[in-house]
Amino acid sequence: MSEKISFDGRVAIITGAGGGLGRSHALLLAERGANIVVNDLGGDVHGNGGSDSAAQKVVDEIKAKGGNAVANHDSVATPEGGRAIVQSAVDAFGKVDIVINNAGILRDKAFHKMDVDMINAVIDVHLKGAFFVTQPAFEIMREQGYGRIVSTTSGTGLFGNFGQVNYGAAKAGLIGMTRTISLEGAMHNIKANVIAPIAGTRMTEDILGPDLFAQLTPESVSPIVAYLASEECDVTSYVYSVAGKRIARVFQCEAPDYLLPEQTPEAVRDNLAAINGPEVPKPFIEFANLAEETMLLAESLGRAEN
Ligand code: NAI
Secondary structure, three states: OOOOOOOOOOEEEEOOOOOHHHHHHHHHHHHOOOEEEEEOOOOOOOOOOOOOHHHHHHHHHHHHOOOEEEEEOOOOOOHHHHHHHHHHHHHHHOOOOEEEEOOOOOOOOOHHHOOHHHHHHHHHHHHHHHHHHHHHHHHHHHHHOOEEEEEEOOHHHHHOOOOOHHHHHHHHHHHHHHHHHHHHHHOOOEEEEEEEEEOOOOOOOOOOOHHHHHHOOHHHOHHHHHHHHOOOOOOOOOEEEEEOOEEEEEOOOOOOOOOOOOOOHHHHHHOHHHHHOOOOOOOOOOHHHHHHHHHHHHHHOOOOOO
């Protein structure tokens, strides 16, 4: 396929797009014709404070390059904020085709010292924030029979990281959320996928050394985000790890079934190696079959809506 991927006529909401990765995604989609809602609260990396200028600056950049964008300064972390973000897309451009859940903060602390505010703040922005923005957008996407959702997890959500129990839980939650949105969206041509990026931004400037910081640019993460947000996206419910030029699909798999000889804890202990099994993945359901299989499943569970 040699034709360029275009976003002409498409409307994209990008949360937390006042800097870092979100800004880079916004610039790429705008350059390819999308109308963009640049959402950002404009706070610091811990989620304190706020300023309208972060989002507005990116809107100015997009407009200076001939693109089309509006700024939005609501927080993703409340239902009212989420609805207002989606409404600003409808007010400015009449619809929503794409949601990129990217807004994020950090409140790192060892688990035994993590207080309830640190837990709530991080889950509110990353996980509930994605619910609050995606849900009103999903209603519109269902109606129009088209939608693309890209959410941002993290290596911490996939594999864990010291001092980030709150962040890891929120980021892993986005994967569970995406898996089910993919199922519910399949019959409406709504696809939802996840990226786990590494990039030099204010969030990582103290962690990545200067060389990696310079190499792992936000701009190197945006191409896969743009693909997943495009009409040509051929996958749903997938997770991709991306850093610099490197992209790897991350998937969960189940070992072959093992039949426990006796239903006792000792039988689990004594057969653990066989239960753990070799690392052979089961085949993944491909999108082509997903809509049909989802409908059958929904019907058998009495959950089909139509
Ligand atoms: P960043 O701090 O530059 O971007 C996050 C943006 O979200 C900020 O502009 C911030 O103002 C905005 N934001 C925070 N709370 C908000 C709220 N309640 N409502 C609206 N906007 C809000 O950091 P970066 O690195 O660009 O992060 C983007 C996403 O990527 C985050 O979700 C982060 O967790 C994730 N990520 C980044 C990695 C990296 O290596 N930079 C690694 C793994 C995940």
